Amino acid sequence: MPSPEPRPFAGFPHVLKSQQFEPQDLALLFERADTIRRHPTMHHGTMTGVRAAVLFAEPSSRTFTSFVEAAERLGATVRANQHMALFSSEAKGEVVEDTIRMFKSYGYDYFMLRRSKEGEVDSAALAAGDRHPVINCGDGSGQHPTQALLDLYTIWRHFRDLDRPLTVMLLGDLKNGRTVHSLVYLLAKYPNVRFVFVGPERCTMKADLLEHLTEHGRQFHVVPETHILERPLFAWVSDVDVLYVTRPQLERETETDRTGLVQAYQEFVVTSRVAEAMPSDSIIMHPLPRTFELPETVDTNRRAKYFEQMENGLWIRMALLHWIHDLRTTS
Ligand code: NCD
Numbered sequence: 001m002p003s004p005e006p007r008p009f010a011g012f013p014h015v016l017k018s019q020q021f022e023p024q025d026l027a028l029l030f031e032r033a034d035t036i037r038r039h040p041t042m043h044h045g046t047m048t049g050v051r052a053a054v055l056f057a058e059p060s061s062r063t064f065t066s067f068v069e070a071a072e073r074l075g076a077t078v079r080a081n082q083h084m085a086l087f088s089s090e091a092k093g094e095v096v097e098d099t100i101r102m103f104k105s106y107g108y109d110y111f112m113l114r115r116s117k118e119g120e121v122d123s124a125a126l127a128a129g130d131r132h133p134v135i136n137c138g139d140g141s142g143q144h145p146t147q148a149l150l151d152l153y154t155i156w157r158h159f160r161d162l163d164r165p166l167t168v169m170l171l172g173d174l175k176n177g178r179t180v181h182s183l184v185y186l187l188a189k190y191p192n193v194r195f196v197f198v199g200p201e202r203c204t205m206k207a208d209l210l211e212h213l214t215e216h217g218r219q220f221h222v223v224p225e226t227h228i229l230e231r232p233l234f235a236w237v238s239d240v241d242v243l244y245v246t247r248p249q250l251e252r253e254t255e256t257d258r259t260g261l262v263q264a265y266q267e268f269v270v271t272s273r274v275a276e277a278m279p280s281d282s283i284i285m286h287p288l289p290r291t292f293e294l295p296e297t298v299d300t301n302r303r304a305k306y307f308e309q310m311e312n313g314l315w316i317r318m319a320l321l322h323w324i325h326d327l328r329t330t331s
Contacts, residue, residue: 071110232267
């Protein structure tokens with residue numbers, strides 16, 4: 001059966017929030033990523049002549065490198081700046097809209113942006129207009145939609161069915177972790193996903209996200225910190241299919257709050273005992289970078305998926321750029 005024609009996703013050509021993608025879009029994207037994984041060079045050169053600016057104003061290893069790599073492998077000319085906050089005119093107070101205006105006037109077509117404040121990528125998209133795709137690569141404590149795409153791709157590759165009942169436990173700094181925000185919005189598109197939120201009281205999941213789940217009739221359970229103190233983490237994971245671990249986002253806390261957060265986090269460390277208490281076919285994910293919350297001793301556990309997840313970032317970003325490019329050149 002020939003695969004259906006790709007259609008524009010909501011908000012096309014910008015990628016600002018994970019809610020923009022519907023299950024039918026994702027099925028096509030994941031198939032495309034799988035094809036690229038099997039034939040890594042098949043789309044090489046398809047974006048020749050396109051100029052892409054990868055402009056990051058917060059630290060990054062994987063997102064930055066995989067976007068640069070994805071765009072270059074597809075043939076785009078890439079201007080990559082990982083130091084926007086330090087060495088661009090931003091350090092002199094320039095707003096992101098003016099930066100976009102400059103790059104546009106120099107002939108740039110695509111913008112992959114990481115910003116430290118929520119909402120700045122949306123402003124950049126307005127300045128870019130609807131012929132110049134802007135991709136949110138993380139905006140403060142807001143969202144990180146392409147991370148959610150690669151996270152869900154990893155889940156899909158393991159379970160092959162997102163309509164079956166799945167229990168997903170999101171663990172850690174749920175207040176500041178933008179990857180969990182994007183992932184929850186995306187997983188909420190699938191009615192049989194059940195959410196369990198676990199983490200220190202001081203960084204529980206945002207109320208608007210919980211409201212979103214309630215409005216959409218999704219099942220979720222918030223485990224208070226006190227319950228973990230009474231009954232340790234390993235006793236909560238026996239029915240968890242996906243354990244999504246996140247680090248304490250210390251850079252988003254004041255100096256005085258950091259020590260308290262690290263202390264509170266000690267109860268939420270994913271030890272080998274926690275991993276072993278999970279079902280045999282379950283998976284452990286982490287957007288990386290990890291710190292003490294996920295010790296290296298877990299790396300050899302068969303449930304550990306985070307390095308595969310990291311690799312998936314390249315395939316999914318190539319598939320996403322290729323999809324956008326396809327639509328841009330045919331519309
Ligand atoms: C995440 C991010 O930047 O939000 N990293 C990533 O992109 N893989 C997670 C984090 O920094 O904790």
